[in-house]
Amino acid sequence: MISAPARFLFAAARAAGETALELLYPPLCMSCGKRRAEGFCDACLMEIFAAPAPTCADCGRLLRAPGIPCKDCRQTEFAFDKARGAARYAGLLRALLRRFKLGGEIHLARPLGAIAADLAERECPRPDAVVPVPISRRKLLARGFNQAELLAESVAARLGRPLFPKALVRLRKAGKQAFLTRAGRIANAAGLFAPKQPMFGSVPDFSGKRVLLVDDVITTGATASACAAALRIMGASEVDALAVGR
Numbered sequence: 001m002i003s004a005p006a007r008f009l010f011a012a013a014r015a016a017g018e019t020a021l022e023l024l025y026p027p028l029c030m031s032c033g034k035r036r037a038e039g040f041c042d043a044c045l046m047e048i049f050a051a052p053a054p055t056c057a058d059c060g061r062l063l064r065a066p067g068i069p070c071k072d073c074r075q076t077e078f079a080f081d082k083a084r085g086a087a088r089y090a091g092l093l094r095a096l097l098r099r100f101k102l103g104g105e106i107h108l109a110r111p112l113g114a115i116a117a118d119l120a121e122r123e124c125p126r127p128d129a130v131v132p133v134p135i136s137r138r139k140l141l142a143r144g145f146n147q148a149e150l151l152a153e154s155v156a157a158r159l160g161r162p163l164f165p166k167a168l169v170r171l172r173k174a175g176k177q178a179f180l181t182r183a184g185r186i187a188n189a190a191g192l193f194a195p196k197q198p199m200f201g202s203v204p205d206f207s208g209k210r211v212l213l214v215d216d217v218i219t220t221g222a223t224a225s226a227c228a229a230a231l232r233i234m235g236a237s238e239v240d241a242l243a244v245g246r
């Protein structure tokens with residue numbers, strides 16, 4: 001136990017140390033590493049958010065021409081109410097998300113989480129619960145972290161809403177998604193997620209609650225929809241899905 005004055009001195013010394021360190025080494029853009037920035041620099045952000053395209057009002061899919069609902073929404077009954085991505089999953093954003101997820105650059109969780117939190121503030125500012133899309137146990141062991149959980153932490157912290165990091169569990173390994181047709185992918189994902197039965201306590205009750213589901217990327221919407229279906233089993237009356245890339 002540190003006494004209060006000692007703790008204050010310790011905090012002050014640490015703050016001074018951090019300031020001195022920042023003067024010596026000003027933070028650089030975590031994307032390009034060239035320009036000074038907290039998180040991403042303006043040039044990189046402009047590249048990420050370049051050329052906003054019209055998107056489907058229901059699933060957030062990029063459209064060639066505005067039209068509601070989009071082809072995917074006409075063909076599929078998604079279990080979420082709406083899905084949104086902050087920016088197009090391509091180019092620099094795709095590279096950054098891959099560096100974060102596959103390259104283990106865990107420090108990218110903060111600036112990417114800020115992008116997710118900005119979107120959440122605009123699209124779903126008052127959820128009752130924030131839930132990340134779970135990854136398989138095997139991936140979790142190999143990677144050491146669930147990228148969606150780190151992003152969901154940022155979202156929950158910004159909105160000041162409760163985070164349920166372990167509400168869902170991935171039941172089994174998905175089939176080879178890449179070789180399936182779109183309809184096949186959605187069928188493959190259905191039944192992949194379930195409420196996680198905790199060792200102690202009980203499964204969270206989302207009865208009548210508005211749940212915000214967070215992932216790094218939404219592509220076909222199949223994963224988000226399967227998670228939303230599991231959240232509805234837990235009682236959720238509304239599920240919005242949000243990702244950095246779409």
Ligand SMILES: [Zn+2]
Nearest residue numbers: 029032041044
């Ligand atoms: Zn940059």
Ligand SMILES: [Zn+2]
Nearest residue numbers: 056059070073
């Ligand atoms: Zn759509």
